[in-house]
Amino acid sequence: MSAYDDRPWLGRYGDQPADYEIEFPDALAMFRAGVERDPDGVALQYFDGSVSRRELDELSDALAVGLLASGFSAGDRLAVYVQNVPQFVIAMVATWKAGGVMVSINPMSRTRELSYLLKDSGATVLLSLESLYGDVAREVVPDTDVRLVLTTSELDFQTRDDERLFAGTVRQRHEGTEDLLEFAGRYRGQFPPPVDLGPDDVAFLTYTSGTTGVPKGAMNTHRNVVFTAQAYRDWVHAGRDGPIFGVAPLFHITGLIGHIAVSLLVPAPLVLAYRFEPQVVLDALLEHRPTFTIGAITALNALLDAPGFTRDHFSSFTSVYSGGAAISPTAEKAFRDATGIQVHVAYGLTETTSPMTLTPFGSPSPVDPTSGALSVGTPTPNTVVRIQDDDGQDLPLGEVGEIVAEGPQVVAGYWGKPEETAANLPGGALRSGDVGFMDPDGWVYIVDRKKDMINASGYKVWPREVEDVLAEHPAVREAAVVGVPDAKRGETVKAYVSLRAGTEVTPEELIAHCKERMAAYKYPRQVEIIDELPKTVTGKILRRELRDQVP
Template structure:
């Protein structure tokens, strides 16, 4: 069997149809239907603060009206530079009501990274945490197309400030910025004019590193968002039994869909806790009694190893999924023993708007007897997963090749990058860059990554970007960056560096150099100084010879 179009895995889902209806044309209609079904139900919970759907709807109307009054137009981009706070969701909905596109930005991005993302997306509005504006954005905004800066605080919309997260934090006001809640208050009671959004319109841009290492804005459409939200609801049982807990960062595709979008669709309360801090999260589990979450296995491991962890912390959960980093069979067993709950596996990329394969709810993933790998699930409904060779030809079941996905969740392309779109999404199907195989029952197994991407705690790091930063140091002649095994992070970043003649620098100084210029998950945790890097006869550095060092 060379083309996986008869979907033998459908039997795993019972009698569900192969053609999976998409219920809404756009994500805003999905949100509005949830408000209509349960207007007084909790939309967002944030420590001791609660926002019901009716109020969220009114506040996002006001924000959208205010944006339009400031010259924001359909198709414009609003960039969000926040932690996991309710204001993130407010910005998403308001952007859609104004006919715009949200740009999600990692709050760990520093000056160089933020500058690139704002310029590449052409964002005209930036919503930033006040602290991040002070530390990073104030130096970036003047050189971009941003015309309006809204700031907000992690202290807003709650009164019980957790000292473990907010010790020493105070609300800040900065010249040239506008406070978000004051901006909403000034437009309260206003409604934006009706907006027409189609399934092929872009809902948000999510940035991912590509084969060249240059971040690319994946254009996640409204069809993508609605479809994958339904997959979470129907096949993962997200939100069916109660609240959803936001463990994954909201800027990431897992958080955008597996937390925010599905909570709008069901609808179900979404519980947020600013950022991942194990003991804060465990306390929130006991307080809010969530029923579903999805996050990297490294986050779950941190919870199990946190002081004071008890099995009872997970009592309220009926569905738990992991994505972003591979799960080992031993980690799956350890989680079950510690919590009494089965953690299910899912696999997807930014370009598949979260899942392309899913472990059916209630079914443990099989383990491949040859490699010992745990399956990442079966193809999501209406999704075709192929395994292809280097020439793009389909391989028989059981053979190893590149994983290629085609379905309603695959993005339309990369923002402003037609050549990269043609190369990575030929004919609309995504070439994942991951290597794996499919067994006769339809279970997909990932064997390795085709390229040199490093996966550190679920975050993807492109070696070239780290090497470019190292090259900025005056003592560095050449460098090569690889991923090496790490018990806590799965993989961690290691750099091999050769120095210019007569130059001197210590590994710690090079680590500090990178740490100052890069997001926390990217900088190398170790640096090894070498006289020469291994190369081919043509001068290409051989990273594979360094990985075992």
């Protein structure tokens, strides 16, 4: 019998049952139920403009009719290449109404990346910001299967053009494209025919970051979407008390589920602010008074460090979660001290349609006394999380191995990549690539990414442990640790550090700080102080870019 076979705590938060019923057969039915409950309520808030649920329903109906009239059919893919704007959500719902699959694309993607994503997904329709079409997509589209291009502007749906975001922005009409709102306007008042969606149909393709090989399109099904939206509503308290703030990018799985899907389910207003700019976000928090958000701790820290931040900016929140990047106990305490709010932790991947573990709302995550790691929660309901060795065998509780998850949030596979599906999702269980352990009470702790382990003189060094110790120094804002070649040790530990404003510290002082607190083989032998650490758009620090800098 496995150490994981008899766990009475599995999937039980408070008085909720472990056997968690999925309420809707598909995400479109979930959306329609929200419209029926509150048709005149605000669905999307974008600066001084808003879209009601009834309007979102009508706009997506019209767009779906237009798509079908243009040759779009069930199973076709529509790619969305925009920032956090209402048009993203309109296109998502319209794609489902037309029986299709939405493909979410990072708006930071350039020519080579966009070309790959459009070709790999086989998208036949592209929705793009006008500026992104002119700068990037126009060059790419002729060599893809895209036959309809809809363009849109960040200036739509609001009238108060913020100079901090939209300075110099003008409308751009491009030959061979259709304006989204004009296109939908031609079909306003019409209804698409009934669509036959099922729980195992793909709702959207979300592409992995491609840190190992080319990006893969995770096939997030309607069952995946409905289940994780319910998890956010019921165990994270998302949207229960009022608006949700979209701090994470909508193209990312955190934004897709922790912002859009749960706002459609509850229903609750979703507040959008185009892209993450700390001063703009702080103003929006005061203006719209959201009650929930989830984002990378790096984004939350950027708000705390922004000029003019006060505790009042977070006074409306009842629930704040961190996901998408590791959080240290030091960062958790700093956020609580600055805001008066306990930041909770969620952990998941693109392939788990956001959360596989969650810290129960109202309970702080424990800290492992040996490693100093902050727990990322316990398994979500209906979810089995195991710790396994390289041969796929369960390890005893407390031992370190790869985190493996099974449950209704795990994707069906990767689009058009059966070999990668078989390797990463054997038997439907996701091999996460993250290394961690589970304590006897069911709390999961992440040690690090499997591929980031440093082998120093035969000893295993996990970068995150060193980063957490560095974070304890009052001058350190952020830290990233990588392995670098060393003639004597094979590999040695190097830290890249950015400092808090107004502080000073030398590399030698930081090395001494770690040496006092860690085993001799773990502390960094090299420290380099830099202005900013490289990050993904979601705030995850890119260790690989730092490794690539080493000659």
